[in-house]
Amino acid sequence: MKNLIEGKYLGKKVDYPKSYSPDILVAVPRQLNRDQYHLRANYLPFTGKDTWHAYEIGFLTKKGLPVSGVMKFVYPATNEFLVESKSLKLYLNSFNMDRFGNTPIEGIQIISEKIKKDLNKLLNTNVELNFFPEGSEQSSADFSGYQVLEQMPVASQLTFTDFKETPQLLHSTDTKPSTLKIATHLLRSNCKITHQPDWGSAFIHIKSTGTPDLSSILKYIVSFRNENHFHEEICEMLYKRLWDAYAPEELAVTCIYTRRGGIDICPARASEERLLPKHLTSTKAFSQKLLKQ
Numbered sequence: 001m002k003n004l005i006e007g008k009y010l011g012k013k014v015d016y017p018k019s020y021s022p023d024i025l026v027a028v029p030r031q032l033n034r035d036q037y038h039l040r041a042n043y044l045p046f047t048g049k050d051t052w053h054a055y056e057i058g059f060l061t062k063k064g065l066p067v068s069g070v071m072k073f074v075y076p077a078t079n080e081f082l083v084e085s086k087s088l089k090l091y092l093n094s095f096n097m098d099r100f101g102n103t104p105i106e107g108i109q110i111i112s113e114k115i116k117k118d119l120n121k122l123l124n125t126n127v128e129l130n131f132f133p134e135g136s137e138q139s140s141a142d143f144s145g146y147q148v149l150e151q152m153p154v155a156s157q158l159t160f161t162d163f164k165e166t167p168q169l170l171h172s173t174d175t176k177p178s179t180l181k182i183a184t185h186l187l188r189s190n191c192k193i194t195h196q197p198d199w200g201s202a203f204i205h206i207k208s209t210g211t212p213d214l215s216s217i218l219k220y221i222v223s224f225r226n227e228n229h230f231h232e233e234i235c236e237m238l239y240k241r242l243w244d245a246y247a248p249e250e251l252a253v254t255c256i257y258t259r260r261g262g263i264d265i266c267p268a269r270a271s272e273e274r275l276l277p278k279h280l281t282s283t284k285a286f287s288q289k290l291l292k293q
Contacts, residue, residue, distance in 0.1 A: 017094035022118040024094065026087035029080060033233040037240045041080065045243050046251075048077030048269035049281045050232055053293075054088070056262030057131070059095045059111055067104045069133040071115070074283050077269060079125035082232055089261045091118075104133070130283040139285040142277035143203050143254075146183040149218040158215055162223040165237065169220040170245040172210040179207040179250075182214060184221055185291055187255060190228045198231065200257035201292045205275060206242060207250035217242075231257045235267035250275060258292045266293075 017024060031041060039045075051074050058068035071092070092115075101107030108131045119127040149155065162169060187200040202221055206212060220241070224234060235255040243251055252270035254277055270276045279287040 016090060016096075018097065019094060020098050020114070021091060021094040022114075024087055024090050025118060025122050026084040027081040027122050028084050028230075030077075030082055030232070031080070033229065034236065037237060039236065039240060041078075044078060046077070046236075046239055046269040046271060047273050047276070048235075048267065049074050049276060050077055050082065051266040051268070051280050052088070053259075053264045053266075054092050054262065055259065055264075056089065057092050057095070059107055060097065060099045061104060061107050062099045062102055064099070065104065067107055067133070069108075069131055069136070070286070071112075071129060071131050072283050072286070073119070073127055073129045074281055075119070075123060075125055075127040077232070077236075077267065079123055081123045081125075082230070083119065083123060085230075085263055085265065086261060089263055092262075108133070128283040132286045136286045138288045139279045141288040141290060142279050143183065143290065146181045146203055147214075149182055149184045149214055149221075150186055152214060152218075154215060155218065158219065160219060160222050162219065163225045164223060165227050166220065166223045167241045167245065169216050169223060170241060171213050171216050172246065173213045175210045177207075177209050178211040179205075180212065180214075181205050182217065184218060186218070186222055187224065187234075187257075187292075189224045189231075189234050190226070192228045192230050192233070195228055196260075198257055198260065199292060200231070200255055201290060202238060203252075203254045203256070203277075204238075204242065205250065205252040205270075206246065206248050208246045208248040210246060212242075212246055231255060231265040232267045235269055239269040252276065254280065256290050256292050264293050 054071045057071045100110040183203045185201045187202045239253040252275035254268040279285040
């Protein structure tokens with residue numbers, strides 16, 4: 001049943017719909033992946049949001065003028081479902097040759113209302129979205145001041161031997177309280193269904209009673225290279241392992257993945273909502289692209 005849901009379109013040749021096709025959307029239960037990490041919907045150790053940027057979004061006005069831009073979606077990580085990415089790609093492309101509105105602004109309003117209604121129904125939650133036309137001004141990024149782990153002088157001297165997720169790699173250097181803002185652009189995992197590589201960056205804010213060993217965190221994240229999960233699942237796995245290893249007072253994990261199929265997926269999980277990246281999780285902000293986007 002699990003693979004039937006997640007693999008309905010992934011890894012298969014599927015023709016693009018010729019017109020507006022909401023029935024092509026697929027919802028995937030989050031709990032399919034959370035069970036293995038003992039995460040329960042009514043007792044999650046995080047709040048969070050999933051942010052998607054869709055670059056293949058466009059339509060025609062009633063006079064045939066093409067309109068294109070970027071649509072940003074944000075919805076809560078605490079709801080029951082996530083949307084399967086290829087189904088969303090097919091759905092968004094179903095608008096391409098349909099005609100909406102007498103003007104671009106009118107058309108944008110019409111398709112935005114349709115998409116919001118369809119996704120709310122599919123995911124049983126409130127999906128926030130915004131259409132950014134070509135030339136929209138980008139806002140500030142959220143991740144200044146983060147230490148990049150692979151730029152540590154010691155990084156090139158480390159030996160990496162684990163390429164399947166190995167939480168036993170995580171350890172502390174001492175028991176002194178610490179607050180760290182760390183990042184890596186070496187995040188790599190694979191699609192759960194197609195096993196094609198997904199590249200990304202991870203940003204971690206952690207405040208704990210002990211000092212996490214930075215080399216061990218880098219080794220742990222590198223160990224994802226042969227893991228097969230969706231982006232949201234990788235983010236939650238990283239969060240849960242850090243939570244279990246360090247019992248932090250504060251924890252926030254954001255994963256920024258490279259665009260695939262015209263969509264980038266950027267999940268964020270945090271122990272408190274105030275720790276979520278402000279610009280990334282707001283549909284009012286066209287947040288500045290990062291290295292891996």
